[in-house]
Amino acid sequence: MxxxxxxxxxxxxxxxxxxxxxxxxxxxxxxxxxxxxxxxxxxxxxxxxxxxxxxxxxxxxxxxxxxxxxxxxxxxxxxxxxxxxxxxxxxxxxxxxxxxxxxxxxxxxxxxxxxxxxxxxxxxxxxxxxxxxxxxxxxxxxxxxxxxxxxxxxxxxxxxxxxxxxxxxxxxxxxxIEVNDRLTTQLQTALDSRVVIEQAKGVLAERGGLTMDEAFSALRGQARAQRQRLVDLARAVVTGAADFDAVLARAHGPGH
The missing domain is CATH 3.30.450.40 (GAF domain)
Known part of the structure; x- marks a missing residue:
């Protein structure tokens, strides 16, 4: 066998x-x-x-x-x-x-x-x-x-x-896969940030009687002055936590 x-x-x-x-x-x-x-x-x-x-x-x-x-x-x-x-x-x-x-x-x-x-x-x-x-x-x-x-x-x-x-x-x-996931996350973060900034511009434009360009200029100027991320300040504007008087004061301020 x-x-x-x-x-x-x-x-x-x-x-x-x-x-x-x-x-x-x-x-x-x-x-x-x-x-x-x-x-x-x-x-x-x-x-x-x-x-x-x-x-x-x-x-x-x-x-x-x-x-x-x-x-x-x-x-x-x-x-x-x-x-x-x-x-x-x-x-x-x-x-x-x-x-x-x-x-x-x-x-x-x-x-x-x-x-x-x-x-x-x-x-x-x-x-x-x-x-x-x-x-x-x-x-x-x-x-x-x-x-x-x-x-x-x-x-x-x-x-x-x-x-x-x-x-x-x-x-x-x-x-x-990990790289693609990171890129997707980064893209989504960028899109989310843009939405918040656009919302903040709208709030400032309505509150201060500004154009959208003037509102963005004020937002950017205040963020730079405070050494703050633009999206963080925009979020504060949208939620009502920002110092609106300080932000709006920069709408027609020097260099802006």
């Missing part, structure tokens, strides 16, 4: 891989959390690639590198150290946008002496990093750490890069 254990193991692994990609791709949710997302990425990476630890380093908007996820305390300490000294496979991976691998960090001691020493202290002997990139834009790196020396085979490297790729797409998509 044929041994079906290997076939079962392969099928189980394929299901785990499939479910991982589905989970990583599912970012169109209201409660998307980047920390939770990256924790999922690193945890599943360790499980699927059989590495000792994994971490994510991302480029912040100001260009600085930030460690945003690690599967163990030692991995976090090592990645934080790499960022601090600006050295190591993960840092080079982010800078070049290409995979970097060292099966045995002892051979990389000459290239990254401080990183190699720190890795040994943290219990890691091998280090690999795949870029998180899309169309030439590199946003970070997925770091893969081994407790023993050893190269990743082609399938492992390919799967690691695929995980990094889908995570990159998800992160950039989420950033795009």
């Amino acid at each position: 044929p041994d079906t254990s290997d076939t079962t193991d392969v099928a189980t692994r394929e299901r785990r891989i499939s479910r991982t990609f589905v989970a990583l791709a599912d970012t169109l949710v209201d409660d998307f959390d980047i920390a939770e997302f990256l924790d999922l990425l690193t945890t599943r990476t360790v499980e699927l690639l059989s590495v000792a630890a994994a971490g994510v380093i991302l480029l912040a908007p100001d260009g600085k590198l930030e460690v945003l996820s690690s599967t163990s305390r030692n991995a976090d300490l090592l990645e934080q150290f790499a960022v601090e000294v600006d050295s190591g496979p993960c840092i080079e991976c982010v800078r070049t946008g290409t995979p970097v691998t060292y099966a045995d960090l002892e051979t990389g001691a000459r290239r990254w002496p401080r990183f190699a020493a720190a890795a040994a202290e943290c219990g890691f002997r091998g280090a690999h990093a795949v870029p998180m990139r899309l169309r030439g834009q590199t946003i970070g790196a997925l770091s893969l750490l081994g407790a023993e020396p050893g190269a990743l085979d082609g399938d492992q490297v390919g799967l690691g890069q695929a995980l990094a790729d889908v995570a990159t797409i998800a992160i950039l998509q989420q950033r795009s």
Whole structure:
């Protein structure tokens, strides 16, 4: 009777891989959390690639590198150290946008002496990093750490890069959503401000017998004199909380 254990193991692994990609791709949710997302990425990476630890380093908007996820305390300490000294496979991976691998960090001691020493202290002997990139834009790196020396085979490297790729797409998509939300909020705020200012102009025009241009001039002049935001003063005028005599006095005042 044929041994079906290997076939079962392969099928189980394929299901785990499939479910991982589905989970990583599912970012169109209201409660998307980047920390939770990256924790999922690193945890599943360790499980699927059989590495000792994994971490994510991302480029912040100001260009600085930030460690945003690690599967163990030692991995976090090592990645934080790499960022601090600006050295190591993960840092080079982010800078070049290409995979970097060292099966045995002892051979990389000459290239990254401080990183190699720190890795040994943290219990890691091998280090690999795949870029998180899309169309030439590199946003970070997925770091893969081994407790023993050893190269990743082609399938492992390919799967690691695929995980990094889908995570990159998800992160950039989420950033795009956030930018669009901010732009929408800013536009709505601008529209709301304009409505309030127009209402205030109308109140001043009626109360002071002014034209709309004269009313706006008075409103603007008082806001500048009081070092107050125009929309805040306009809101006070609309609600009746403003000093109308002071505002109207500027309708035909010097320089206005």
